[in-house]
Amino acid sequence: MKANILKFALIIGTSSFATVAVQAAEQPPQYAASCGACHAYAVAGAPKTGDAAQWEPRLAKGMEALVSSVKNGLGVMPAGGMCTTCSDDDYKALITYMSTPQ
């Protein structure tokens, strides 16, 4: 009985933590292992994650154009942006995440 209550508390505790983490960051799952490697630190002139001013002129090109830049590569950015499993929708979510002030 005690063990069941403990398990219940653990499940509630874990799921509410996950919800809070998602709301605070909204970081797409592919970000850390791909885009983040460059965009988190503005490596080689990459527009920095969370710096809306750096993203503004990029966003002006339109989302479709930005997705094709990533898929084809641009300057130092390799084709696909180091994400081998990303769909167009994943790229859009990643770009939205990176261009939103953190």
Ligand code: HEC
């Ligand atoms: C190896 C480093 C690197 C990685 C990894 C990387 N980028 Fe980039 N990214 C850059 C650099 C550098 C630029 C600036 C290129 C330029 O303007 O010459 C850039 C530019 C961009 C742009 C602007 C394109 C445009 O047309 O202006 C977008 C959008 C973008 N990256 C999205 C992503 C996404 C999404 C990912 C992950 C799937 C990603 N990048 C991964 C380095 C990287």
